[in-house]
Amino acid sequence: MSTSIDKLIETTQALLWERGYVGTSPRAIQDGAGVGQGSMYHHFRSKAELALAAEERSAAELIEEVRQILDGPGEPLERVLTYLRLERDILKGCRIGRLAADPDIVADDTLRKPLEETFAWITARLADLLHEAQARGHLPPGLDSQALAATVLAVRQGGYVLARAANSTAPYEQAIEGMVSLLTRRPEGSD
Template identity: 50%
Template sequence: MYSRHMSTPERLIEATRELLWDRGYVGTSPKAIQQQAGAGQGSMYHHFAGKSDLALAAIRRTAEELRASAEAALGVEGTAYERISSYLLRERDVLRGCPVGRLTMDPDVIAGDELRAPVEETLGWLRGRLAAIVQEGRERGELSTALVPAEIAATIVATVQGGYVLARASGSTAAFDAGMRGLLALLRTNGSN
């Protein structure tokens, strides 16, 4: 499954990331991680103190990748609306859900400050980045000054996360896509045009 050139710690982190996304923390056993990574128990515990240490490394890596992909979409040239649209309409594995957002439903992740921190930081970063774009749009006359940046940012994140839930519940990306189009229509009607 993983490249031969990947180190054992990298294979363990990647295997844990996949398993966390599919099964959550509780459903991800050390044995499953070892099997998926093609690593033995000794290797796992040589590189990581235990399951929570490995899960933290995996969650951090997933959070970094989510930030990078969001920034790639939000950092495009264009108006605030175009940048938000780029983020909302970017390629996603909708039916799998958000690998960071899904962790908020895992009681063991949310109960522990250490495992919850990268999830909370990433969602906070995203809201802050979106709020800054909305503010820029207001200042340039692209978006209505009636829009409250922090509230619109929270609405965007909530719509994306809720879109994942609707898509998974229906087994179709149609509900997610409809939510993104609906949100963009609302933003468009609140533009300066």
């Protein structure tokens, strides 16, 4: 059973993803959560405080979803490829990534912090796996695993932007498959 706090946070998560910070009014949050103004402001002093709680929950949910893949079974490179191909509602984009395009979120260090921390965690975990894949001979020596991890994340996030701009999943899928082909390409003369 959801509490009014949970309903407020869940509603705010959905509205931030769909409408952004400015487009998420306290009235829309209250209506969506089925709570009154008094209840909302009893639990959260401001819209910004509620938005931060929603961002933190979205970040935690994303990290847990990604952790299950990246810490799961299989070779390190295969886990990275599974992450790249993770099914999503491509045209809606990433709950965290979409907020990075919101000027009100990025202008506020407190509201921006969960985004930065989430992407830093994903990048670091990808870098560890890519370094391990390199040590096992599955990637060429000399690659900067940290830079490669940032590229993997950028391809995913950028793919969402391209898909939304085209109103088609094709650009996203093409970007992901391009990254996969780069990661799995064997140098000439290798067996």
